[in-house]
Amino acid sequence: MxxxxxxxxxxxxxxxxxxxxxxxxxxxxxxxxxxxxxxxxxxxxxxxxxxxxxxxxxxxxxxxxxxxxxxxxxxxxxxxxxxxxxxxxxxxxxxxxxxxxxxxxxxIQQTPEEPPEMSLADIRETWTIVVPEEEWPDSPQHDRNWENFMVTILRDRGAMGIIDGDTKELVTEAETGYAVHVAKSSSDGRFWYVQGRDGRLSKIDLWMDPPQVTAEVFIGIDARDVAVSHYGEWADKYVIGGGYCPPHFVIADAHTMEPLKVVSTRGYDTEGNYVHEARVAALYDTPHAPTFLVNVKETGQVWQVDYSDIDNLRIDHIASAEYLHDGFFDSTGRYFMIAANFSNKMAFIDTVERKLVSLLNTGQIPHPGPGANWIDPECGPVAGTTHLGQGLMTFWGTDPEGHPDHAWEICGTVETDGPGLFVRSHPNSPHVWIDQAMHPEADVNQWVMVMDKETRELTPIHVADRPAEHDAVAVHMEYDQSGTEVWVSIWARGRGHQDDGAIVIYDDKTLEEKARVENLNTPTGKFNVYNRLKKYERG
Amino acid sequence: MxxxxxxxxxxxxxxxxxxxxxxxxxxxxxxxxxxxxxxxxxxxxxxxxxxxxxxxxxxxxxxxxxxxxxxxxxxxxxxxxxxxxxxxxxxxxxxxxxxxxxxxxxxIQQTPEEPPEMSLADIRETWTIVVPEEEWPDSPQHDRNWENFMVTILRDRGAMGIIDGDTKELVTEAETGYAVHVAKSSSDGRFWYVQGRDGRLSKIDLWMDPPQVTAEVFIGIDARDVAVSHYGEWADKYVIGGGYCPPHFVIADAHTMEPLKVVSTRGYDTEGNYVHEARVAALYDTPHAPTFLVNVKETGQVWQVDYSDIDNLRIDHIASAEYLHDGFFDSTGRYFMIAANFSNKMAFIDTVERKLVSLLNTGQIPHPGPGANWIDPECGPVAGTTHLGQGLMTFWGTDPEGHPDHAWEICGTVETDGPGLFVRSHPNSPHVWIDQAMHPEADVNQWVMVMDKETRELTPIHVADRPAEHDAVAVHMEYDQSGTEVWVSIWARGRGHQDDGAIVIYDDKTLEEKARVENLNTPTGKFNVYNRLKKYERG
Structure with missing residues (x-):
């Protein structure tokens, strides 16, 4: 088997x-x-x-x-x-x-059979170069402002929509894996790496006209996340994909997408119980070390995987809490903060020391998505998460040097009308945006909340006004390149309405609708090329 | 399951x-x-x-x-x-x-069923304190020279024979697990940790009269090796036991034997094939770093496991070659040399850099056991291995600074009459002893070979002269405390003759028999308390 x-x-x-x-x-x-x-x-x-x-x-x-x-x-x-x-x-x-x-x-009454394992050779057989390197352009082949592209998950289409943030046009749909969870870019933002749930890891070149997939490889039969090495001499050398099934991660050549190394994540949880299906939930590159963070869901282990020498692969197995889901960095990029949603905790990792710093009880099933960092008048630098299990946004201090009393302790909470998936902010913005996409009722889940950073007051925004059969929710916020617009998805899940999705674009100052991108198939996560590099935060 | x-x-x-x-x-x-x-x-x-x-x-x-x-x-x-x-x-x-x-x-025609996993809680349930710490003596309770004890595996008895090296008396038999493979000591030589094949890890106190087991824990249902932390402030803090089944290692408190941490070794081999039964073959403490070496047989991975912080457990996954079996250190303690017997190679690891240095083809199925280090007139410091698959002892240079031309390259080979298990030497000795225990014929396997370090000439020694029904072989050599005596086991495996084993003691200068310990049940490996600390090598 x-x-x-x-x-x-x-x-x-x-x-x-x-x-x-x-x-x-x-x-x-x-x-x-x-x-x-x-x-x-x-x-x-x-x-x-x-x-x-x-x-x-x-x-x-x-x-x-x-x-x-x-x-x-x-x-x-x-x-x-x-x-x-x-x-x-x-x-x-x-x-x-x-x-x-x-x-x-x-x-679900049948006996499940264990799926087969995949060897590196099996993975290599799925590797395909679509556009060979000699055909890659030396400069952008279109006049669009590609640094303001919104790389948008069209979840059920199995494609990434490339939307021009300046003109609000859908430039193209690049075919990728099914139900992409996350996309990550090369260190200059040109190439985007996209992990489909079906294991398909695709590389997209935004300089082509239209942008298109240059290579792909299946790193498993069920996968979630991807990360790209950005540190020092290893910048853009490696891409890592993580599998739910088989439970492993694969390091590939970020240039060609050739798979190079596969490492199993099966192991023991923090209490010492063996977990056969120890799935890789989320993957990140660390700004301050040549490492990837591999978050193993069911074992509560954050593995800091050093890519400076993949033949002698250093992995720091940092025990935190179960089940790890998604995380983000503080504004300095040193501390990694991840939801352990089965424990209702956030776990804080010092990626320089490669150690757990602290655990914090936040609320029912924390889920930050891309997360939000901002300056709180009382606590200084803070970060926040929404929750899948309750209408709550919790934020905590992230500055152990400047504000040690608040570091890794709750600074404040705000109650929204329902549980949500995502929270988002921007250094130029006076606001923190919070969705309520997990609430069952349309009169909650079609609204998002906007918090004032100074007063902590909430303003509700009615993003979607759709009939029940659309089963539409407002989900996932992203800022544009300038940090003055916020893009919110309307995700229509109802049968026959999957093409009725849209993105509503707000002026972040006035909170007025500014524009809309219509007729999108199940749009969810959006990734602004410039913003995701976080150059505004880390210089 | x-x-x-x-x-x-x-x-x-x-x-x-x-x-x-x-x-x-x-x-x-x-x-x-x-x-x-x-x-x-x-x-x-x-x-x-x-x-x-x-x-x-x-x-x-x-x-x-x-x-x-x-x-x-x-x-x-x-x-x-x-x-x-x-x-x-x-x-x-x-x-x-x-x-x-x-x-x-x-x-073997039936369908095998997968054995259950063991959690840390399961392991903890098997933990037993036999003699609580308050009853441990403050000084030796007998007048014997315990530093010259030979801690001897009585394989099929499921016991360690404690033999007085001065008087040649069997002092006691301490009941342990079945078919112990290896024993390792605390940093002062007082406590001995013994891993039975049945997973039973026992701690023996040589100061008691007679020496006896103070605590034990089952780290699996099939296991092989054990190691004790000797480095710096962690000296005698941790003991590690390694499992064939389940394939994992367990770190326990070396004082009390309380199990603290369990880590799975399932993973991918050096070619990227998933190995479900990825067994821990051999374990070592490294003299130059606070680390254990965990050698995962079927995956060819040497894991250097850092015990300075077991909650944030750094593991360097050093890819070498399949299947890893047993190994030893060069005379400086920096380089670890392990047999990858399915590849007919020795793999050399720099435990300071935590990296693979080199691989060397030696012969059919290298098997060094405790190994041997000596000074060769031509190559300087060398180390050697015997082979399970042929009558051959191969030795190579181990001094990359002083003798770079010979480092990790074959210095010489000597042909014996048959395949063997063990090779042994001592800095005070002019000889290197080599057994031939794997040869099927009694007129080979009841003899051992002694090589002159200067001339490389072999002298055969007829250790056992037993009738066929004893199925006896001469196996495993160990020096006494002074380095002037060599002890060789006669292991009688034949039905009804398992109590007819003996140890024959030779004067290492004259190669004449000096004494004998008779009526031992299946004696195999012997561990001289003083010698195994290698103080003569590393000061």
Whole structure:
């Protein structure tokens, strides 16, 4: 099982998990045809695996193994999937139809099969150069201000929308993996590296006309994040992709995308329990050391992986708390702050010392996304997170030298109307923007909150005004190059409305709508080329 | 499966693998009763798992999975086990009886089941303090010269024989785990840490009268090696035990034996293939850094594990070659030299830089055991290994500063009459001793070879003169405290003769027999308290 090879064809045709999981059903589980298993496997992978695990052993959500699901029975499972639970399970009645809910309820009563491992040779077989280096342009082939491009995830399209921040035009859609989570750039912002959930890691060149993918490689069959080496002589030498399945990370040549090294993240959690599905949640380059941060979700281990010598690979295994999700740096870039959402904590890592500094209880399931740093009148430099489990934005001090009393302690909290996914600010902005995308009601999740940095007062903004069948939420904020505009996504998830998404652009001073980009397929995260390099913060 | 707990009772009563493996037999495999599976599992674990793997996936020996074994069939399997093969498989006709060979041949046609994982809590449950610290003596409770004790593995007894090197008396037998591979001491030589193959890690106090076990903990269900922190302020703070199954290492408090940390070694080999059964072959403390070396057999990774901060555990993953087995240090203690026996190479690690220095092809399956360092007239400081696959002792330069032309290159070879396990020398000795224990014929394996350091000439020594039914070999040499005596084991493996083992003691100058310790149960490795601290080498 473990050494079974994956052919490139499997990746190209479909998500392979369905076929892998089509094996032995338990006696008491409902019967399913191979075709049904295949369809259900696809749905499970796209909609359920993120929280319940590829192996259905549980993660953010509970385990879905036949021991428990058969006893719950088909009707109860269908009801939970349809209406959700108070424990945090989403309702899927607008997302899946009745037949799909029936199918997936049957599916989760089957015995899951362990997917095969992938060797470096398997990974290498998926490596494709689309545009060879000799055809790369020496200068931008278009007159657009590419440093103000918004590289935008079109989640269900499996593409990145490249939007011109000056003209607000959709320049092109570059085909990438499915449901991209995050994109990271080269140190000059020209190349963008995009990790699809299906494991497809793509490199996009913004200088081409139109921008396009130059190379790609599948680093696993289920993945989330990517990072690019920016430090010193290793700038733009390596790219790292992280896998949910297999649970490993892959270091590739950032130039060619050739995979060079694969390292397993299986191991023990902070209490010493073995975790077979120890998934890589999020990846970052550290501004002050030649290292990547590899955050292993279920083990609560932040691995600081030194890329200065990948043959003698130094990894500092920093024990923090479970389950690690997403994080960001303080404004100096020295301290890394990551949500341990199962513990309701933020963990703070000193990336210079390569050690845990502190843990902080913030609220129910912290989720900062790209996070926000600003100067608080009382506490000095602070950083904040929103929460998946409650309408709360919590912020804490991040300046142990200048403001030691506030460092890694809560400076303040503001209550919003509902749980959210993202918080965002900018040094030029008087505001901190907070979404409420996780609330089930449209009259909350179609609004975002804007906090005044000085007064901590909230102003609600009605971003989306969509009918119920669009199942639309306002989600994810990003500033433009100048830091004067804020772009907010309207993500329409309802069946038949996935092309009705939009981005609403606000003047950050007046909080008035300024412009809109319409007819986007499921837009979520947006990455402004200039802003994401954080040159304004770190010089 | 992975989180199934192991009760302490299982360890205490029997080897648990048999019960674990008693699961689903393939349709075409011969039928076996639960009792037969249990017995066969025990035999497999004791005699076969070392080479073929606990999961029978293969390691030094080939995989023994139903896909291949059922096709080979019962008769062919029995024949191979009885007579061995030219490929290196031992003959077991003197070791197992006909019924046992029938049983084990049936057993290896069954589908192996994966043993459960062990959590830190599971390991902690096996922790036992036998003699609490307040009862430890402040000074030796006997008048013996304990620094000249020979701590001797009585392999099949599951005990360490404590032999007085001055009087040649067996002082006591301290009960430990089964088939101990190696013993390591505290930095003053008083306490000895002993890792049994059954995972039992025991601490013995030589100051007690008689010496006895003070505490123990099971770090796995199949293990090999142990090391103790000797560096700086961490001297005698930590002990590390390494597991074949589960594949992990455990860091415990060297004082109390309380388990503190467990780290998985599952991962990818040097070519990027995932290895589920990535076993810890050998463990060492490094004289020049606060680190343990954890050698992961099947992945070819030498992990240099920094114990200066076990909560933020730095591990340098040094890629070398497969399969790592045993190693030793050069005379300065800076360079670590380990056999990668599947690659027929020695790998050289700079433990100060924490990097691979070089790889060297030496011969068929290098196996140095404790190794030997000496001064060669031509090459300066050298080190040597014997080989499991041929009658050859190879030695190479180890002094990159003083003798750069010879460093990590072969200085010379000497051919012996047969493959062996161990090579040994001492700074005060004119000789290098080499055993031939792996040769199938008594007229070779009952002899050892002694090389003159100056002339490289060999003198054969007839250590054992035993009848065939004793199945006795001369194996493993150790110097006494003064470096003037060499102790050689006679290991009688034949059924009914396991108590007929002995140690023959030679005058290293004259090569004449000087004394003998008789009636020992399967004596193999011997560890002289004073010599193993290598104070003569490193001051």
């Amino acid at each position: 473990h050494k079974k090879a994956l052919s490139k064809g499997i990746f190209a045709l479909s998500f392979p998990l369905a076929a892998m999981m089509a094996g032995g059903a338990q006696a008491a589980a409902p019967e399913m045809t191979a075709e049904e298993l295949d369809r259900a496997g696809n749905i499970y992978f796209q909609r359920c695996a993120g929280c319940h695990g590829t192996l259905r052993a549980g993660a953010t959500g509970p385990g879905l193994l036949p021991e428990s699901t058969i006893e719950m029975g088909q009707r109860r499972l269908e009801s939970i999937i349809t209406f959700g639970t108070e424990g945090g399970m989403n309702n899927f009645d607008g997302i899946l139809d009745e037949e799909e809910i029936t199918l997936i309820s049957k599916y | 992975h989180k199934k707990a192991l009760s302490k009772g299982i360890f205490a009563l029997s080897f648990p693998l048999a019960a674990m493996m008693a699961g689903g037999a393939q349709a075409a495999a011969p039928e076996m009763t639960a009792e037969e599976l249990d017995r066969a599992g025990n035999i497999y674990f004791q005699r076969c798992a070392g080479c073929h793997g606990t999961l029978r996936a293969g390691a030094t020996g080939p995989g023994l999975l139903p896909e291949s074994t059922i096709e080979m069939g019962q008769r062919r399997l029995e024949s191979i086990i009885t007579f061995g093969t030219e490929g290196g498989m031992n003959n077991f006709d003197g070791i197992l009886d006909e019924e046992e060979i029938t049983l084990i041949s049936k057993y």
